[in-house]
Amino acid sequence: MFNRLYVHIPFCVKKCHYCAFISRNPEKDELAEYPALLLREMLLHAPAARPLDSIYFGGGTPSLLQPLQIARLLEKFAVYLGISADAEITLEVNPGTITHTSLKAFREAGINRVSLGIQSFDDAFLERLGRIHTTEQSRQAFQDAREAGFTNISMDLIHSLPGQSLEQWRAELRHAVQLGPEHISIYGLTIEEGTPFARSYPANSQELPDDDLSADMFELADELLTAAGFEHYEIANYARAGYRSQHNSGYWKRDGYLGLGVAAHSFLRDGYGVRFSNPDNLEEYRRSVTSGQLIRIGEQRLSRGDARAEYLFLGLRLAEGVDLRAFEREFGRSFESVYGPIAADLVRFGFLMQNGRVLALTSRGILLSNQVFEKFLP
Ligand code: SF4
Structure with a gap:
């Protein structure tokens, strides 16, 4: 019923100004307690698993977990769900939360792909976005990941930032190519309701690139990255040969996946498929898991x-x-x-x-x- 696993870590050091994901600053013991909840939830689903072809720790900021916590989770997933020998195991990494030592420990724990949340190589934009890291920290995180033995590194970049010109975006893309990742994901900024950005940049804001400029930025990414040898294999994703994201490719091919954790979405291959998500706050999620009666929000059995x-x-x-x-x-x-x-x-x-x-x-x-x-x- 599922051969892929998504694990949501709903904690961040600080909320970015554009972010509408489910995440918040962890309170005192929450980071220590959370993996045990994930395991309890996993046990309730274990009978439906096939060996996992990919595991993705996303968030939030999964790199806030200790490498030892990730190692223990992976050990249990291997025992109860099974992990294929060549499974892709990704950790999303915020460059402001890791060191050379922790990246090495994550590699030893079994993570074999990191996705760096770089977003921009321009400190002024990083500050405007409310990111907790600088360009220098992003560069360092990339080098540290390489030295730690990661041969599959992805990075996320955002275009159409307030006040961003096409030339600034070109510089961002060149910076990314020059570092030499295997995979790059490109997103256009969307202004999400309820975020500080929604208040700062209303729909008619002159500071936001118009549709034509956004389209030019999208096309520039295609032109520059394909010329640099990347395959534009999905609307927002570019990869060197052999480095497409296996996990995300599973989503696009409708493979079954289980989402563990607060607000995680699942798609189980049962009939034409069943979609549902977990409660989006920690208290309700904890109640759901500890009672043994998992709450499925918005369950939809597909026709x-x-x-x-x-x-x-x-x-x-x-x-x-x-x-x-x-x-x-x-x-x-x-x-x-x-x-x-x-x-x-x-x-x-x-x-x-x-x-x-x-x-x-x-x-x-x-x-x-x-x-x-x-x-x-x-
Ligand atoms: S690090 Fe990611 S998930 Fe956390 S607040 Fe920033 S954009 Fe949102």
Whole structure:
């Protein structure tokens, strides 16, 4: 029912000004107590597991956990869920929370991929974003990760920051390429309701790049990173050959995954699939886990129509597109009989391209992907 595991660590040193993720500063014993809750939750799901092909510690700031805590979690996951010999095991790392020694210890604990939350190589932007680290700390974290033995390093960058020019964004991309990661994820800043940024930058703020400039930034990333040898394999993701994110690729291919921890989402392969999430505050999560009666928030059992639509809009995120023969094997109907007229319109207007039995987004479709995906909703 699942072969991937996501573990959410809902703690951060300090809230970034743009962040709407579930995370907060840990109170006194919370960091020490949390792994035991994760294990209790894991035991309640263990019978449905297949050996895990990937594990992803995300947050929040998972690098606030001690390497020993991660080592113990991985030992228990191996015993109760099973971990494939070549599983990808990722830790999201905030450059302001680690040292050379701790990175080495995380590597020894079994982490084999780090995802560095760099966001920007410009100290003025980092400060504006409310990040706790400097550019120098990001560079150091990258070097330390290499020296600790990590051969698979990803970094996150954000564009369309308030006041950011195309030339500043070009400098960010060059800085990233020059460090030499195996993987880069690129996100456009979105202003989330309820964050300090939503108050500072209302929708009509002159400081926010307009849609044209944001599109230029997206295209510049594509141009510069592909010229540097990265494959643009998913809307927001670039990888050197052999270094696509296995875990995230599983999401786009609708592999089953279990989410452990506060606010973690799960997708279990049962029928056409079941989606649900955990309580989004620690107190309720603790009650749910310790009672042995797990609370599933927003549980949705997918219909065949839901699953077909998901298959398409998740698969279309990938540059390789959707194999329509695989779609037909999965759902027992020809693609044309379900989506023929919708797909034909999207091809005619230049948002999709069809090559034999493969359907993929065009570069125009990538820029307007959300509007394209909506067309497939039941
Ligand atoms: S480190 Fe990440 S999760 Fe934590 S507040 Fe900043 S953006 Fe949010």
